[in-house]
Every structure is written in structure tokens, then in C-alpha cells.
Amino acid sequence: MTSLTGKNVSSDARVKPETELAARLSREIEGQVLFDRASRGRYSTDASIYQVMPVGVVIPRHQRDMTTVLEAARDARVAILARGAGTSQCGQTVGEALVIDTTRWLNQVVDFDAEARTVVVEPGIVLDHLNAWLKPHGLWYPVDVSTSAQCTIGGMTGNNSCGSRSIRYGNMVHNVLGVDAWLADGSEGHFGFVDELPERGPLRALAERVKAIASGVAPEIREHFPKVLRRVGGYNLDLFDCQNPKPYDPDGRVNLAHLLVGSEGTLGVSRRITLRLSPLPEHKVLGVINFPTFYQAMEFTQHIVTLDPTAVELVDRTMIDLSLENPAFRPVIEKALIGQPQAVLLVEFAGQDRATQLASLKRLTELMADLGLPGSVVEMPEPAEQAALWNVRKAGLNIMMSMKGDGKPVSFIEDCAVPLEHLAEYTDKLTEVFHRHGTEGTWYAHASVGTLHVRPILDMRRGGAEKMREIAEQASVLVREYKGAYSGEHGDGLCRGEWVAWQFGETLNDAFRAVKSAFDPSYLLNPGKIVDTPKMDDERFFRFPSRYQRIPLTPLFDWSAWNVTRDPLTGALGEPGSAGDATHGLAMAVEMCNNNGHCRKFDAGTMCPSYRITKDEQHLTRGRANTLRLVLSGQLGEAGLAGDEVKEALDLCVSCKGCKRDCPTGVDMAKFKIEARAARAKVKGLALRDRLVGEMPRYAPWARKFARLLDAVERLEFLSRPLKKTLGLAPERRFPAFTGDFLGESHPSATSSAQGPADQATREVVLFVDTFNNYMESDNARAAKQVLEAAGYRVHLNVKPGERPLCCGRTYLSSGQFDKARAEAKRSLEALMPFVERGVAIVGLEPSCLLSLRDEFLQYGFGDEARALAESAFLFEEFLVRAREVGELPLELKPLPGRALLHGHCHQKAFDALRPVEQVLGWIPQLEVETIQSSCCGMAGSFGYEAEHYEASLKMAELSLLPAIREAEEGAVLVADGTSCRHQIRDGSGREAIHVARLLVQALA
DSSP states (O other): OOOSSOOBSOSSTTOOOOSHHHHHHHHHOSSEEEOSHHHHHHTSBOSSSBBOOOSEEEEOSSHHHHHHHHHHHHHHTOOEEEESSOOOSSSTTOSSSEEEEOTTTSOOEEEEETTTTEEEEOTTOBHHHHHHHHGGGTEEOOOOOTTTTTOBHHHHHHHTOOOTTHHHHOOGGGTEEEEEEEOTTSOEEEEOBGGGSOTTSHHHHHHHHHHHHHHHTHHHHHHHSOOSSOOOSSOOGGGGSOOSSSOSSTTOOOBTHHHHTTSTTSSOEEEEEEEEOEEOOSEEEEEEEEESSHHHHHHHHHHHGGGOOSEEEEEEHHHHHHHHHSTTTHHHHHHTOSSSOSEEEEEEEEESOHHHHHHHHHHHHHHHHHTTOTTOEEEEOSHHHHHHHHHHHHTHHHHHTTOOSSOEEOOSSTTOBOOGGGHHHHHHHHHHHHHHTTOOEEEEEEGGGTEEEEEEEEOTTTTHHHHHHHHHHHHHHHHHHTTOBSOSSSOOHHHHGGGHHHHHOHHHHHHHHHHHHHHOTTOOBSTTSSSSOOOTTOGGGBSSOTTOOOOOOOOSSOOTTTSOOBOTTTOOBOOTTTTOOTTTTHHHHHTTOOSOOGGGOOSSSOSOHHHHHHOOGGGSHHHHHHHHHHHHTTSSOSOGGGSHHHHHHTTTOOOOOHHHHHSTTOOOHHHHHHHHHHHHHHHHOOOHHHHHHHTHHHHHHHHHHTHHHHHHHHHOHHHHHHHHHHHTBOTTSOOOOOOOOHHHHSOGGGSOOSOSOOOTTSEEEEEEOOHHHHHTOHHHHHHHHHHHHHTTEEEEESOOTTSOOOOOOHHHHHTTOHHHHHHHHHHHHHHHHHHHHTTOEEEESSHHHHGGGGTGGGGTTOTHHHHHHHHHEEEHHHHHHHHHHTTOOOOOBOOOOEEEEEEOOHHHHHTTOSHHHHHHHHTSTTEEEEEOOOSOOSOTTTGGGBGGGHHHHHHHHHHTHHHHHHHSOTTOEEEEOOHHHHHHHHHHHSOOEEOHHHHHHHHBO
């Protein structure tokens, strides 16, 4: 059982604190103390190429905990590493230290002054959460980085983050007014304007010390600090003589907080941060410029910025192609394209007057015509289409990392910044460097300020480190030639710390070292970052060093599509199985997670419901992927997928498949869980509850005969509670009611064989009725059949007289009985293929069942037949929409005045199958339809029935689904296609939800 209280020692109850530090922390703080190997492993990586095992992890509950943690670590002489979402690209948030995760509890708005446009926040608050809080006040924090859904203000401050709109608003250093911080000696202070510091206070003395250091190297500061907006390397020692084109303070005042900004937690630990806010633009417009060549996109940027846009962002051809492969992004990116551009620029204008912004958009179109590219701009004046395209751009890093194969775009020179007049020439020469090393680069991001995220594709296991060094050295020559900044956005960390001396010179590097010593003489605060850093290519710190090995393992599913090689120059993929992975592609699928942490988001998407209720890295898609990666590479013991660490990490995974769609790299944790659950069942055996879940399709006909007896037992609590306890079921849940048998009761004429020629005058369809809609909610199947027949279809059913109904095998998969699931799938495939070969569609009602035909069936190794079946398999509403589009749905529907609230099943969302539901409901006259913006309902098959998961199940439902239903008027119709969803709605709200098919029957004219 997984605790949801977030209290106390280790998430692994079997591991006792093994150090005095862990023991002391366990006694003295109220937050979590995690020293077990799996927890430490999950915090050993960030979004960089590095991996360093921390001493331990602490998640403080409040500021008192923070004081205690810092004191205990200092007494133990253990380094301290304060961390937010762990999205760092350069290894800033990994180290052999005590990691302090502030995101779970230290995430509040402390003070707000709307008139002064300031806000004081704790370091763990997420940027999107802060901006959502500010929106009703007409304000926002404008340093809008691409990871805004998960990154924290504390992490952004430590990094001196920038964002897409820095050309208008500047970087963090331009928008931070003050920092309350702990220093290495345990003292606290408010870092703010130097002229406001107490005359005889310790911070005044520290400020004087820093000023003396800066004064001693003033000529070097003026000579060697790059004169570009995007410069985040080293320390901001120019705070007394700003070298940034945009002054750190608009009034020219010196603010000591600006020294902490960009210091990567090496000078102090943030307690509270005071931010300068900006008015929220009332109107935005977007122009998407399509370029026939990449060079033109770079060359024309310097002209585009003269129109005063708020953002100019690049998307290159590689990112376009990868976006088109992602089902969530494809329809969005297609709207932005004209022909086959090699690059596009997203140009945004924003302000308080819409007419002004539309005029700017027109000027952009005219400018492109003047530059020789008439008709190259796709205008997007409406907010919804703009937001959709910006979401694709924000996912740029993850999209780039969705390449299959061991070669990945590697971050180490990706944010070098050069003046705009040199941008085209710089990118051209850097591309030549890549080609000389047999690779290609991926390009995207901030063209407006000369900072392009470029990542050469390298295999760090096989010669990647050597190429990384050579490319970095040659890139540095170009940066110096064009008077740019080597670190333009993502900081120094392990990756670029060694380049600080190169960028600024040894004299300034010594000055930086003096600053570090003044603040932290014992080097306890995130040591080895910015000064005295290791080499960027030190293999000891790589996540995938040359010695990296995967354990031999034969998975159950066919993962060969991931087990491929990729030519880094041409992008050509090898044949499935060509990479020689010892796990036959399973580990390579797991390694698709790039640790960017997009799964930590809390928006309207599905991913990740277990993290949303726990805020625990263990119960996050990224945390699970890291656990699996460590296991599959032999770094977490020898038990493999059957081990306890895997079981505990997957404990709250509800197999929603939200990550399959919402994760830009397509990590499919639900399938990984199937592999792990089957592996554990093989070693540990199956519990009675697992067998009951798995075998439900077989015993359901018999259970129906004893339905009255089971109902009687349910009403007698002295019988039902002990029985549920024995079975491991939550006493609050009712036993499933097996009240019907639609397939068994249907007239024989409706149960057809596929043999013989079809009646050419009659359209055909196979209604694939699942166990739940057959035995528990037969009215749904009956309604679906009635609707299809009303539309003129001859309805075949998934059963033959005297035989068991065909089954998708989902219950077997969820209970760890893979072989039985595959056998059921094979039986269904063989029976349905004659229909498929005739072009007859297979239509299902239960999303988790029908969509198995489009998902798991493809990885059983059934070949072309499975692919043909998948192409013919549709959910009920998908089929209706498809039929209507080709004129084969003569349905007449009468008005149903009223309102319908729709809750989408997680698998519908994962397969983009919710929009057809909305379309079908939209056909009913006078019915107002509203889709509830919800994640998983929490029932998730048997998950919500399990005693140890009942609490978690309800917490998931209470995130948004149940509150929305309680707020709905009494007469509103609740619509949900998922059996589990309907049961959770009934149990949690006392209201009944119905399948779309039943609503359509009511509307039949």
C-alpha cells in the first residue's frame, strides 16, 4: 500500500536510515526523508545527459523543516542541492549532495501587491500555477519558459531563465526584485537593493566584499562580459556596471539579489522570491512565416524584429516532421504550414489594443513580400489556434527527443547566443561542423534574441563524448568570432562550467571563485557548478556512459520498433531489431523519457493522475521511467522487473495511457506496467483477487445466475465486509452486478457468421460487445445495436451460437496474465479477420476494450493481420462520425432540450477519440454539451475496487470530475462511455451517467 500522507522516513519501508544524517532528519523534520536507493536513483538525473547519485533526498513540509535540514547537513558536512522540477539541461540539479525538493509543499504565494505589481512566492511554486493565480488580477509573470507547466520560480531564479518573450520582457534577472535566502553558515537575509541594506548588517558587508571583487576586475568585466541579452554564464558580477543591453534595473539601482539570480544554488538557498509583474496583454496575434530554406529564416530575423514583436521563435524541418508523427500535434502543425517549408518562424505581437496587433500582423505580411516571400505567412489572429501552436513549440525539446534509436539530440552547445546580424552565418557554419562529424543538428527556439536551441545527434554510448568535445571546441571558436555568449539560457552546471573560464578569462574566473568563497567558504552549496567544475565529458557523470549495459531480458510485447538504429545525418531508421538491444527494445522504449518532466503538469490533460494526488516523484511518469531504466540497466539490484522497487513505483499507475499521448516522447507506462506485472506474477504468483479480475469474462455468465444471491450478501454487511476483506476489495464499493447477457439473449439472426457474400443492399458492421456492457450494463449494447440498425446497418455480434463471446483480453493484461490475454486476442483476431477482409468495421462501446485492438494487439507479434484489424476498429462514436462523413448515416434525431456534461475515458483521450463523442452529441438538436476538463476518474478498472487504492481512487476523482458533477444542475445529463467512469461517478456523487448510445436512442426520431 502506498501512503498518501507524505509523512516521514523512506518511501521504501524496508530500508532503514543508514546514516546519522538520515536518522537525525527522520527525528527532527515533518517532511519526507528518502535515503533508499530507488528514491536516490530517481533524483540522480535531471533533463541533462548526467547522472549523479545523491546522498539522500529531503522534501520539507515547511520553512522550519528547511532550517533544520540545512543545519543538519552543515553539521554533517554534506553538500546541499536545492531543486525544483529537475528540468535543468546542463546538470545543475544533480550532485553528490543532500537534494532538497521544494515543489511539494514550499509552493505558496506569500504576499501580493496589485498596485505595485509585485508578488512574493516560495521557491517551489510552478510558473503556470503562479500565472493562473495572477490572471484574475490582469497581471502575469512574463518570463514564460517552455517548461512553464512544471518549472518552479526557485529553479528559474537559480538558472536566470529567459523564455520566448525575453525580447520584450528580459530575463529573470530583469524581473526579480528580491530574494530571501539562507546562506551556507545558516544565517538568513533579504537580498535586495544595496542602498536599502542595513548599514552594519552582514549582507551589507557581503555586498561591499562583492563590490570590491568587481571593482578589482572592472576592466575585464567591460571587455569580456558578452554584450547580448542572453548571457547566463558565470556570476552576474556586472551588477555594479551592467553590461547587458537591457539594464538589470530600470532605474539603474544596484540589487544584490541579481547576484543570486543565475547562481545555480551555489551562493544561497532561496526562501522567498519577490517578483516584478507585468500587465497581461489583452490581445495577441500570431504570424507563421514559412521559409523555403533554413538560412533565409535566420537571415530575415534581423528585419522581423524591427516590427517590435513580443516573440520570434524558430521551428525547423526536423521538428516539423516529428510533430507530424505525434497524433496530438499533427492537426495543429498542419494548419501552420504552406507546402513543405524547411523552417517556420512564429512571430507574435501583443498589447492592449487588438487593432494595433492586427495592423502589425499586416505589416509582417507586407515585409515578407518586400523580402521576396509573398504568400508565406499563415495568419492566426484567434487565441485558441495560437495557444495550440505555442503548445507545440513549447514541447520542442521533448519532440526533438522523440527520435528512436540510441542517438539523441544532446544538449551542450544548444543555447549559444550571437548578435542577430551574424545569426544566419553562425548557424550555417555550425551546420558544417556537424556534418564534418557525421551528424546533423536539430534547431528551434529563440531567433528573436539570437539564441537557438541546437542539439547535434550523438550516441553517448558509442563515441558521443569524443564528438561532443570536438564540436564544442569548434563551436566556441564561432561564438568568439561573432562576439556571442557561450551560455545564453540554460546556465553552466556540469556541462558548461568548464567553459566559464574560456568565456570570461582566468582573471574573471578567479573573481567568480572569490565570490563563491565569500558566500560559501566550505563549498557546501551545490559544489562543482560554475567554478571548480569537472570536465563536461567526464564519463563518471554520464547517464549513458560507454560502460552502460542493459540486462538480458525477453519482453512479452514486441518492442522491436524501438530496437532500431538511426543514421544521425539522414535520419534513416534501421530495420526493427537492428540495434541489438539486450532487452529487445523494451529498455530503448523506456529510455525515450528525457527527464524534462512534462508529466508534472497540472493542466487539462490526463497525465499524470497519480502525481496530481501525491506530488511524489515516485508516482510520476518520469520517476517510473527512471526506476525502470535503472532496473533494466542493473543499477537497482538483480530482481529485474519483478523487484519491489518496480512494484512500488507502479503501485498507483492507473494505466490511463495519458503519457502515451500527453508525453511528447510517447512514453507508454501502461504497457510497461503490463510487462512488470506479468514478470512479478511469474515470480510471486497471482493473488485470488488477480485471478477473479482476470477470469471475469469466463465466469460472468455463471455470476449472472447468482446475481440475486450476491445482491443479498451485499445488503448483509456482516457477510459482505469480511468477504471483501478476504478478497482485498474496498468495503465502500458494491460488488459488480451481473444483471444481463445481451449476447446470449440476442435473437440468433443477429449473431452472424462472416461466411458467404454480403447483401450488397445492406451496410454491415460488427458490434464488439465487451464483458461489462454484455453482462453488467446490457442496455448500452442494446441501444448501440438499435442506433446502428436505425441507420440501416446489418449488425453482426462478436459471438457464435454455443461459443464464448470474443474478448479483447484486457482483464488478463491488467492482472498479470499475459499469455491468456494474448490467446484471447488471437482468438478474436482469427474470428474477425473475415469481416475485416470484407471491409466491415469492428465497432466497440468500451474504450479500454475496443482500443486494445488498435494498441496491444499490434505488439503481440500478429503481423499484418493485426494492423488490418486495427485500421478497421472504431469506437461507436468514431464509426458514426466516419459513416456520416461518407454519407452512410441516415439518422434523424429529435431535439433533447437541456444540458449534457461529458467525461472522457482516459483511453479516448489518449487515442484522440473524445472529439468524435463531442461531435455526435452535437448532432442532437437543442442539447448543450460541455466537456468536463478532467484527468482520470480514478476507478481505472479494478484499481478503485482494491482496498489499498480506494483512497487514491477517490482523490483522483475529486481533482476535477466529482466537483464538476456536484456543481451541475439536477437535470443535466451525465455522459461517460467508460464502465469504470460511470461507476466512479455513481459512487462518488450518487448520480447516474449513461453511455452515448443510450442518449442517441432517446433522440431517435
